[in-house]
Amino acid sequence: MSVPESDPIFVIGHRNPDADAICSAIGYAAFLRASRGSDARAACCGEMNTRTSWVLDYAKVDAPKLIMDVRPTAVTMCRKNVITARREDTCLSVHRKMLAHGFRSLPVVDEEGCIVGMPSLQELAQLFLPSEASDEDANRYVRTSEANIVAALDGSFPNGREALQEVETRVLMVAGSSMGTTQSRMKRFPHSSVMVLVGDRPDVQEMAIRNGVDCLIITGGFQVDDAIMALARHENVPIIYTRYDTASAAQLVRFSRPIADALHDGFLRFAAKTPLKEILAQTHDSHQPLFPVVDDDTGKLLGVFSKSDLVDVPRAKIVLVDHNEFAQAVTGADEAEILEVIDHHRLSGNLRTKEPVRFINEPVGSTSTIVAMMFRLQKLEPDRATAVCLCAGLISDTLNLTSPTTTGTDREILPWLAGIAGIDVAKFTSEFFSAGSMLRDKPAAAALESDRKEFEENAWRLSISQIEELGLDEFWKQEKALREALGNVVRLRGVHFACVLVTDITRHDSILLTAGSERVIGAIEYPEIEPGVFELKGVVSRKKQLFPYLSRVVAKLTAPA
Structure with missing residues (x-):
């Protein structure tokens, strides 16, 4: 709700x-x-x-x-119209969604709509920065696909076929040095995994193609000549055109990896029924910008909220x-x-x-x-x-x-x-x-709970149930079960005294069955027809008759220990 x-x-x-x-x-x-x-x-x-x-x-x-x-609860206060991403979306597309909508985080869901990650803008920004890995070549590796690269570079794929969707680990290499230096660097990696970014340099383009690189990315809006294109098709080396300069293209390719690679499970999420008090406690010291709310049973994403949404909760x-x-x-x-x-x-x-x-x-x-x-x-x-x-x-x-x-x-x-x-x-x-006898149609415990109220008077906690019957035959049949149920009320509800007023609406009299404190039971002045069972002639109202009477009874007693 x-x-x-x-x-x-x-x-x-x-x-x-x-x-x-x-x-x-x-x-x-x-x-x-x-x-x-x-x-x-x-x-x-x-x-x-x-x-x-x-x-x-x-x-x-x-x-x-x-x-x-x-x-x-989490579901009553969260925002339901949520923009999401899928695991196969690129880090770049997720980053752009965040910027376009002013988000600092975005939920990523699987095919069933279940939350699988909550990447933040700060986490994605780290992808632009080189890692501190001791291996100087570690930052060259990018898991991506031809289709992702083309999309990231806003490029074209003039190869007579569609760009492939398969994600593979590729080596990013910028051919900005001399021919010799470029060849020397390429030797450190399997050529079939190397993506070469190069501008208007036909010699490097030809060298890369003859070495069977994974693909050739032509930057700066340049295009290869017909001979190079023919060679590329013969050697089955795909070419990608982009208007971006080489430096920008390198960063965009790095950001073309699927967002799935940037996900982790270390984020706070809340089940739909989580109370606000629990949410406040858990989010107090968290730096997470956005918190997902999921279905208690299926784990499907229902909405999100930020700390600002906790200021004035509906x-x-x-x-x-x-x-x-x-x-x-x-x-x-x-x-x-x-x-x-x-x-x-x-x-x-x-x-x-x-x-x-x-x-x-x-x-x-x-x-x-x-x-x-x-x-x-x-x-x-x-x-x-x-x-x-x-x-x-x-x-x-x-x-x-x-x-x-x-x-x-x-x-x-x-x-x-x-x-x-x-x-x-x-x-x-x-x-x-006549529509039903509570004592005949329900178990004793359910009959007691059908109309039971708790009160506190003079530090005494009292439970008073009332059951209205056409005659008292069912009461006497259920007396033992009612005694046991009253004892459970005393024990489980932590009250000092429990009773049930069974009212005969045909005679306007009642029977009072009691349990709990012997001090209270012993102070009741109505006729006791059995141990703990009292006859209350003319008493039919809990509010007007029984409760005021019991209030006077416990008012005369010292507070319970």
């Missing part, structure tokens, strides 16, 4: 999303599109439960996009609904651009933003209620599908207006939404809660 200016705004609920988190995200994204023309899209950061899936099927609404992480634009703390938010929310927060829970946690944001927190029964209120305030009406979703979020969080969290606003909003949705509330509610 890249995040330039034109990218969408994602409206996203909390982790382990319930119906209200999903439905309010769908509703608020629709509101933003209708009221502001924003490219707003609903998203979620966890698996939907069975009842929420039933609602979306009923409403004929696509499931929100699953986004588990909104941190800036961030995902998100709206948080049905929660207001980073502990419950999608991973990376603290590194994203939070535009708005729409919620109905208590203020808690460490949510901070870099810029002022719209923050709406209303003491109503559901976030879906708030979204519906915003439609009404703007004199807008949601479409039927959106109204169905908002009805479901409201009914789910208020247990069809029977929860103690229910307000007069909820009672006013629900019939308005139901009229737009064209549903019978009683029938819809019955079908919604």
